[in-house]
Amino acid sequence: MNNPHFLTRRHWLATLPAVATAAGQLCHAAEKPRLRIGQIGTKHAHASGKLQAILKFPETFDFVGIVEPDAERRAAMANRDPYRRVTWLTESELLSTPGLQAVAVETDIPNLVPTAVRCLKAGKHIHLDKPAGESLDACRAMHQIATDQNLTIQMGYMLRYNPAFQFADRIVRDGWLGEITEISGMMGKFMNDGGRLELAKISGGGMFELACHLIDQVVSLLGPPDKVTSHLRRTFPEKDTFADNRLAVFDYPKAIATIRCNHIDPMGGARRQFSITGTEGTFEIRPLEPTPKGRLGLDRPRGEFNKGYQDVTFESPTGRYDAEFMDLASVIRGEKKLRWNAEHDIATHEAVLRASGML
Template identity: 50%
Template sequence: MKRRAFLLACGSTAFAASGSARLRIGQIGTEHAHAAGKMAAMRALPELWEVVGVVAKEKGYEGVPTLTEEKLLGTPDLKAVAVETRMEDSCATALRCIEAGKHVHLDKPGALKHAEFKTMRLEAEKRGLTVQMGYMLRYNPAFELLFQAVREGWLGEITEIDAAMGKLGDARQRSIMGALPGGGLFELGCHVIDAVVTILGKPQGVSAFSTPTRDDGVKDNQMAVLQYAKATAVVRVNHADPFGGPRRRFNVTGTEGTFEIVPMESGKVNLSLTKARGAYKKGAQSFQLEVPKDRYAGEFTDLATVVRGEKKLAWDAAHDVAVHETVMRAAGAWEQ
């Protein structure tokens, strides 16, 4: 999909799906870090979704039936499945759901191997099924406004993007990162790389850097430079940052303006423009956008409209495959 056409397809998704009949959905896995939050988000939208059960190896959720995968996928009128397994199992699980004819919400970054991810994602496209990747920034109001600013040319030609997404990883998180060839950037930095590719498309080149803070082999301090014809994007992921949350930022600079979001999910925007655009004046201004309490609500609201056939998901297979490849390269885990 061409970048401008893609961005034109992106817009505010803060609306409820129409139609009276609830859609049936289930969840496979409870091991992903976002698993509990995704289940809570689906259950908090009873006007859209009927959660029929969860496939759980170790634990389930109170009030949600625990089913086998076979029984879940065989549930009459099941429309979609949220895949929240361990990363090692997520892509194969998603493919089984697709082969069973179900739409999929697949949590990030989707797979350890790019070839496996590409095969799964293209198979869904071939079958006319949606795979919604669990990149939560897509539905954050500040990022929605940023995508609008880019597609409408407020910032002119984009020349640089600077993004950082850090935290202080505890022992459990370090153990998880240590098991991933791409470390912390693969597990966490994929969120911002999805946003970068949304804005600039697939990069022409990617340079990866890793400077671990300890001698335990864990990639906990990484940086990647994404190269474009007339722009660069720098992505940092630091899991040894005690103030990582407040410092998370996403800054886009162009020839006619700058759009900065900091902290990343706060809805706080610093916008500078060389000329007035829409409701925003020429010069520097800062403002606060209202952010939903549930960071995942927008995902499942949008998914409902897609499953009902009222729209297509803005992010297609070509985009998701490009993001996955870029994440692998940026994390220093590319094998092809």
């Protein structure tokens, strides 16, 4: 492997000026008023991680409290970190808190969009975890409310803030890879019996709940697909109805994208990967997290990178969700616009539903 490149923080900021790191924003946070924020829900798979990220930046966020309408769940979580450190509220108490500006919506999937709508109608910006419910029409209606009230919906697609994916986005838009002809990705894990039963309750299963992160990246790079074809296998029909091995094919005029989601993968997260190939080069990310690694192949020199293959190594993010909440703070303060607009989020959701066999 010739000519490895390490993107230092200085190089990283120079290479991607549109995206500020959480660390870079934090140094100015003490100079600005704190943003009042709360959270509704503890049942989403990312709920505790999102709360930890918010609490990590007390200079930026004034965390008001958390809501969990399920009394049994609330009792079970109250003495666990990070929940033991926060105030428990009812939804009406939270939404009527003076000065509240934003809410992180972290309920179970069926309640994500209804909860988000109530927050928007109360005049709050929202961080909404993924995916945006099981209905395309409800997703559209939710975004219309936000647009009408000039409020922000930040979707919780965490890979948007992953440095390797941000690098990929930049080099594609700068034409380093030429015309994109192929994207492929895989996001799997080994799911235990209890998890299988939970995911089986959603017809879209793992493609809907997990691989949506990669589908968001496909739509970001190539736009809405012309056609989506969903394939699935139920490996253990005698055990449950969970479609644990799935493939979706996204057709474009000059490109084909494929996304796999395998929940019987014994290597799990370590094998998650994403690659983009065009007429002039290719870029591969593996692993995706926690410290992503890239492999860039070029048919000619680009910037400081040489013709041929070379490694691209990125600094470890300070936390999985840190950058997205610092970005949300900048958006709410009016310092920037959220890059991913309603049109993109709706297109992503339609692609997720079609890939999951739900449309």
